[in-house]
Amino acid sequence: MFRLSGRGKLAVTCLISVTAAINAHAQQFKTLVTFDESNGSTPYFTSLIQGSDGDLYGTTALGGINRHGTVFKITTDGTLTVLYSFTGGTDGDGPYAGLLLGSDGNFYGTTVGGGTYRYGTIFRITLQGKLKTLHSLALSDGVDPYAPLVQGSDGSLYGTATAGGANAHGTIFKITPAGTFIVLHSFEGVDGNQPTSGLVQATDGNFYGTTYQGGPDNGHHGTVFKMTPDGVVNSLHSFDYTDGAFPQAGLIQDSDGNFYGTTQQGGNLSCNAPYGCGTVFRITPDGVVTTLYSFCSQSKCTDGFFPYAGVIKGADGSFYGTTAFGGGHILANGGTLFRLTSDGVLTTLHRFAISGDVPYGGLFQDVSGEVFGTTTYGGNSGCGFCGTIFRMNFGLGSVF
Template identity: 35%
Template structure:
């Protein structure tokens, strides 16, 4: 029979010392990882899943699109290219027990119906969709001056109707921004070019019955203090007023934020509420504005900020009825991300989420970032996801996200996915 000598005090001490060393080492590793996570702005518990990869050609490709979601959880968006004629699509993604089902609702021809539909569609209460296409239609522009269109859902099928042909004259050209709809069914949008000064317009489309629409320009950009080149972000409608940004122009040439107020006679007056100043202030806003708490507005810029790599900013009202701006975060490049084109979304806790078009992982495929509010008006930025590119992840998010019913978010990337032709993803923040 084998006997085992009882452990001596020294061996017990050594055993405890070894175990203590291991535990201490593990504890130190956890501390280091935690500190590294905070230092590099990582939010480790967030999850992201690609729910659809575009295959190119008839399936659609280059999904530079905002997404909208209906009450049944279906997602809608556009691809700039692909489809039956290579000129872009409107698509639907439907959740099922076996994943998401992709359906092309319409393929553009680049003829009279338009082509290259950027930035997605807008959903009305009846389930119809509205959007713009930057080419096709009529007018004197090479390839056409673009259109605004409606997709009508009836009897399980979809039909497309052009509701305005842009001429490239006073009505603008190349409408590359999504449309905003009010409770009366009026649509509002922006063009980056055309208009009386060639610098873009803000327009209104009003239904007048029998499928007809009335188009009118409600502001023509001058390139002066009002700005120029209306951004690709859709207008924000709040309390009967429209809020938006112009990418360039303004008092400092770095873009503007503006408010459009209607009169009782139906005329609109534009007021510049902030002229971006450029580095270290924000500059060159591309994405739209988000309405947050306390009537504050939030947005992103592609350039400027402290590092000239873009920023997140806040606009708030002053006691005198004016507006003031402050930069909440300046992107640092590298793993932090840079050059945001994104709108922002907000969760129930007041956290802001958006995307950067570049930076992040080694492929510089972009990021999802989070800004968390703290005491005394402070904000802390963290990187929630760094896109890895094909085949398993998206790449280059040129748009923000839309909020789902369960507190998750959905977004699109112009590349990535299995075929590198674009992807739609679901992002769930850490809880």
């Protein structure tokens, strides 16, 4: 399981739950599925993805009939089907990341355990649930692939591993749909450490991403990097707390050519002092960072804090995302769903409670314009709160 630094464990203990009116947008919020362990449990860093059949697909890190995680599909009205339950053996154990829909119509994903060497796997699964292990990760390949894969313009799949590799700081790898695997880069610490997020291939053909820790001069607060298709990595920015720290999620590229992302900590250093509660930032392709918003800028952190997931961009020009904690809900500080304008004005659209809370995974918008996501915890108290899938309509039609 992914382990945060001690700084990341302060969480809600410093906050006081308050009675708060739920934003009117929350009336458009609906819980579609409550996991009960038999159908999966704990969708961790999962972002849903839509298949060619119109259904949504995702993973749970735990649960299923074998209790080692699942691949599932869900209709947009909430009917869930488990396509595959991992055994914990050579097929893998613990699919923490979401899926990639490949150009061949199949889904591709990763597990953080299992496989031949017990360090995880890369797999392909059909819409009908037939799974094939493409590669079993060895320590030299990189281990703990917590992020989804991305398909490059060359048809190959690119991904990251949080640890392992030649320097034990994580790797970037490439694998063909047929299973030919190579390590493109092993992080050295000064250029980054623990790449927990996936990559994005930009309009210039290069890949961009983040590392959770690392950076020059022992500044272990995380980086943004660029990688050429053949594996040459250049660090674009190292975070220093004031502009953010510990970017858990990846980046998106906007039509303006810039990249947008979040940091889990940093920013407003009076919150979780002296480490901060997270930011949304913009970075240019040459590495100039602008902080768009620092979380816990509102009284009692009603705007949320610790954004684990990245943001998505709406056709209205705003960004949408989640925080894993905060919000000031009367029942729990279980996170928020927010809208952020390009000039930094934040509106909280929903505050999560124990009926579904701690949304570690990102948001996904389907072709109808509705937004879907998961909460890692909350929901069914009978299984220790196994997580949920939710839908939200912002009332904007086709948002993205």
